[in-house]
Amino acid sequence: MGNSRLGANQYGKAENRVVRIYRDTARHEIVDLNVSTTLRGDFAAAHVDGDQRDVLPTDSQKNTAFAYAKAHGVRSPEDYALALGHHLLEAVPKAEAAKIRVEQYPWDRITVNGRGHDHAFVRRGDSVRTTEAVVTRSDEVVMSGVQDLVLLKSSGSEFRGFLKDRYTTLQETDDRILATSLAAHWRYESTDVAWNDAYDAIVAAVLETFADTYSRALQETLYRMGDAALGARPEVCEISFSAPNKHHFLVDLEPFGLRNDGEVFIAADRPYGLIEATVVRDSAGGE
Numbered sequence: 001m002g003n004s005r006l007g008a009n010q011y012g013k014a015e016n017r018v019v020r021i022y023r024d025t026a027r028h029e030i031v032d033l034n035v036s037t038t039l040r041g042d043f044a045a046a047h048v049d050g051d052q053r054d055v056l057p058t059d060s061q062k063n064t065a066f067a068y069a070k071a072h073g074v075r076s077p078e079d080y081a082l083a084l085g086h087h088l089l090e091a092v093p094k095a096e097a098a099k100i101r102v103e104q105y106p107w108d109r110i111t112v113n114g115r116g117h118d119h120a121f122v123r124r125g126d127s128v129r130t131t132e133a134v135v136t137r138s139d140e141v142v143m144s145g146v147q148d149l150v151l152l153k154s155s156g157s158e159f160r161g162f163l164k165d166r167y168t169t170l171q172e173t174d175d176r177i178l179a180t181s182l183a184a185h186w187r188y189e190s191t192d193v194a195w196n197d198a199y200d201a202i203v204a205a206v207l208e209t210f211a212d213t214y215s216r217a218l219q220e221t222l223y224r225m226g227d228a229a230l231g232a233r234p235e236v237c238e239i240s241f242s243a244p245n246k247h248h249f250l251v252d253l254e255p256f257g258l259r260n261d262g263e264v265f266i267a268a269d270r271p272y273g274l275i276e277a278t279v280v281r282d283s284a285g286g287e
Contacts, residue, residue, distance in 0.1 A: 006047050012038035012099075013058040013065070020069045028119040031074045034103040035081075037061045039088060041096040054094040061088065076195035077102040077131040078142050085135030097136045103147075104129040126150070129199060130185070144195070145185035146203055152179040152246075157215040177265060178215055179246035180275075182206075186229065186239035198233050205232040218245055218275045226279025238280040245273035 014036045022029040039061075045051040064087060074080045081100040088098040106124040109116030127149040134141045160172035186202060205228040215221040222241045229239045248265040
């Protein structure tokens, strides 16, 4: 093995399904998480020599994720991820950084006689809250976000005036369906944040802007949503979007003697346009 050297490496435990039930009162709370832990550092001996003395087993990382759901609690995925990251750095001297990724799945109370049940829930099929915390020996950085946020506007969107070449067949339109399954991730300036309030405010700003902005293109909508999110929470220095354009094509109903005035569409899941953009606060110094 004299012709090679070890490059970048990391290891961890992926997708620990951690469910924490709070039973402090008769009205229970549920927090449903998917937790992945990763350690980076000086683990060359494990790869080159098979020496595991500096390697905390991934099974131990799994156990820690569950134990911390009880010992530390999960009041927000960000707070939980930071605590888990700091603990793993303390437990593994050769680790230089711990990256903790958390997905939180939403649950609602089942309504019985007009009131949410104390301990019966229904899983929502909508968006997933995400967090990624990277903890090093000298710093900590948190990126939070939301994914699978499916949005649609039945009007208030156009697409015209675009560049055309010999292969262009797309027709210009001044009234179209605008739909996407949005993923957004934002980075905080610090970790002194009211995490749940910040998440709620950013998602609300994104949704309100999507609804109220007359869209000349999905690109414009993303930029305005990003600007609104930065305006909603000063702790956020940048926000990135990934937005597949979920196309809806008008169905030709004339063969059936029917007129289709923008009422019946076919939803095409692929291929799709993929629009991505990052909006950076001026003071952050980004491009």
